[in-house]
Amino acid sequence: MKPKKKLYCFLLILCLSIAFIGTVGATTESLNIEAGKDYTSKIDLASQDKVQLTFETIGQTSNFSIVFPNSTVLNLGEVSEYSTSFTSDTTGTCELHFDNTNSSDTSLISLNYDVEHYILGMPEMIFVLVAIAVLLMVVVTGYVVMGKYT
16 A cells, blocks of 8 residues: 555646646746847736846946837837836737947846736636645545545
């Protein structure tokens, strides 16, 4: 009986590990944008994803704009820091443009964003936990039912 328990524990840990891989959508980048250059960062989004975005420019400010997945463009001009959050209404790519072409100095930008995916209206992490709880209840129910017939 003990080898079965170890096998089930191993399978449970393996399933949990696989389920949690890829659920984190947070990113922190430090960007050095040389004078006369621009940089575009792309974020792949699904419909109903919630995004929190923050950046801070150290040194020379650069022009910043966002192209949302529905092709809406938000041009903020020269800003040294910015913070926003939004919910994606369509699936696609969100592009963050840092334009340093009109500058003679290098810009150092600290970019942070967090993407929270939703499945059936629930955050992905909670959905996975509920799915695992339901699976465990089915397994326990199976053991109880099978125990009555042996």
